[in-house]
Amino acid sequence: MVATNLAIVLFLTSLHYSYTLNKILLVQSPPEIVKQPPSGEILFEVRTSEESEYEKPLILECEALGEPNPSYYWTKNGKPFIWQKEDGRILQQPGRGTLIFTKTSDEDAGQYQCFAENYLGVATSNSVFMSKFYLKSFKHAPPRYLSGAEAAPYFVVEPESVNTTEHETVEFHCKADGFPEPQITWIYNGKPLEIASPNLRRKIESNRVVIENLNKSDIGIYGCNASNLLGYVYKDVYVNLLELAPEAAELSNYVEAVYGKDIVLPCNVYGVPKPKIEWIRNSTGLNVGRYKILDSGYLHISSVLYEDTGNYNCHAENKFGNIDVSAVLTVKEPTKIVNGPENYTTIAGSSATFRCDVVLD
Numbered sequence: 473m474v475a476t477n478l479a480i481v482l483f484l485t486s487l488h489y490s491y492t493l494n495k496i497l498l499v500q501s502p503p504e505i506v507k508q509p510p511s512g513e514i515l516f517e518v519r520t521s522e523e524s525e526y527e528k529p530l531i532l533e534c535e536a537l538g539e540p541n542p543s544y545y546w547t548k549n550g551k552p553f554i555w556q557k558e559d560g561r562i563l564q565q566p567g568r569g570t571l572i573f574t575k576t577s578d579e580d581a582g583q584y585q586c587f588a589e590n591y592l593g594v595a596t597s598n599s600v601f602m603s604k605f606y607l608k609s610f611k612h613a614p615p616r617y618l619s620g621a622e623a624a625p626y627f628v629v630e631p632e633s634v635n636t637t638e639h640e641t642v643e644f645h646c647k648a649d650g651f652p653e654p655q656i657t658w659i660y661n662g663k664p665l666e667i668a669s670p671n672l673r674r675k676i677e678s679n680r681v682v683i684e685n686l687n688k689s690d691i692g693i694y695g696c697n698a699s700n701l702l703g704y705v706y707k708d709v710y711v712n713l714l715e716l717a718p719e720a721a722e723l724s725n726y727v728e729a730v731y732g733k734d735i736v737l738p739c740n741v742y743g744v745p746k747p748k749i750e751w752i753r754n755s756t757g758l759n760v761g762r763y764k765i766l767d768s769g770y771l772h773i774s775s776v777l778y779e780d781t782g783n784y785n786c787h788a789e790n791k792f793g794n795i796d797v798s799a800v801l802t803v804k805e806p807t808k809i810v811n812g813p814e815n816y817t818t819i820a821g822s823s824a825t826f827r828c829d830v831v832l833d
């Protein structure tokens with residue numbers, strides 16, 4: 473046991489050694505979660521058999537970026553969750569951690585968490601509690617006979633603070649689930665929004681507040697309170713009026729990628745209002761096919777090809793100005809290890825020599 477562990481450690485150390493010798497062959501990064509289940513709780517329906525044709529799949533998302541590509545595993549109630557053992561009801565999306573429950577069952581209730589791992593590290597998703605409710609019970613029994621179906625409110629969509637600028641429009645969204653269905657109240661500077669000073673530019677709907685043509689009198693703290701008999705959840709957010717032309721942390725970025733892998737080209741810009749981002753290569757806008765502009769403004773390229781090598785331009789613009797950030801992408805052949813180090817058991821403190829030849833493009 474000790475010998476095996478030692479062999480693994482020495483193997484990694486020798487690999488790392490050859491990489492530094494060759495001045496970093498790969499841009500490697502620890503996993504970073506980009507899609508995950510909501511924190512808190514999700515309800516799933518368990519239907520009685522005569523309704524099984526309406527079965528809806530339940531999806532627990534989990535996706536991470538990282539190089540090498542992360543591998544995924546899940547825990548349920550703190551123990552490893554072996555989804556393969558669930559009679560084929562549960563599938564994992566190839567190359568991702570996302571679990572698809574094609575059919576839910578009573579035993580699926582529990583606390584789930586996803587882990588994405590490569591040798592540089594482990595990233596952990598939100599921990600989510602899946603609890604069941606019976607659809608049939610809702611139809612035929614008054615709520616007070618339900619047991620285990622009541623749920624205190626929890627956010628499905630939370631409002632977010634905004635930095636924006638005069639004359640713009642802001643929207644706050646707030647959605648909560650629970651049983652009985654939560655009531656949403658909007659608060660402005662500590663008072664219910666309905667009784668705050670009347671404002672024709674402001675529209676209140678249950679899940680949404682829209683304020684058009686913002687002016688300085690709209691600055692303040694807005695809160696969403698979702699409550700039912702069992703409790704409430706509350707979040708407050710602010711509106712700030714600023715005027716800021718886009719600024720960039722770096723004006724150029726150099727990225728090396730390995731053929732066939734997914735990568736992300738950075739574009740770190742900030743401005744108020746939030747700048748619109750366009751990615752351009754050779755006078756062509758990129759946001760189709762293998763190219764996707766993420767909410768962060770970064771460009772995600774799936775399955776990088778050799779012809780993706782070259783210059784990219786990220787153009788960020790708002791009404792106060794614009795800025796261009798360039799990214800230079802180099803696509804490399806996957807590194808092949810032709811002569812991996814052999815297992816070598818040694819005594820701590822003595823020296824060991826390894827062979828590890830790396831073929832470069």
Ligand SMILES: *[C@@H]1O[C@H](CO)[C@@H](O)[C@H](O)[C@H]1NC(C)=O
Nearest residue numbers: 632633634635636712714744
């Ligand atoms: C708004 O601007 C302030 C100050 O510039 C900054 O600290 C804050 O993070 C910004 N908030 C958002 C939501 O961008």
Ligand SMILES: *[C@@H]1O[C@H](CO)[C@@H](O)[C@H](O)[C@H]1NC(C)=O
Nearest residue numbers: 670671672673687688689690
């Ligand atoms: C801002 O909006 C409020 C309410 O709609 C209005 O009374 C006020 O005159 C506006 N101020 C400016 C500077 O437009």
Ligand SMILES: *[C@@H]1O[C@H](CO)[C@@H](O)[C@H](O)[C@H]1NC(C)=O
Nearest residue numbers: 657659697698699703704706
């Ligand atoms: C949210 O609403 C509930 C029910 O009306 C109330 O008891 C609670 O104090 C409110 N919370 C906040 C932070 O306003």
Ligand SMILES: *[C@@H]1O[C@H](CO)[C@@H](O)[C@H](O)[C@H]1NC(C)=O
Nearest residue numbers: 753754755779780781782783
């Ligand atoms: C850019 O466009 C020119 C003219 O259409 C073309 O000859 C060239 O191959 C393109 N370069 C890239 C990298 O797509």
Ligand SMILES: *[C@@H]1O[C@H](CO)[C@@H](O)[C@H](O)[C@H]1NC(C)=O
Nearest residue numbers: 475476479812813814815816
């Ligand atoms: C090194 O040891 C591992 C685990 O004992 C074994 O699976 C592997 O085949 C060995 N490799 C070589 C090159 O002997």
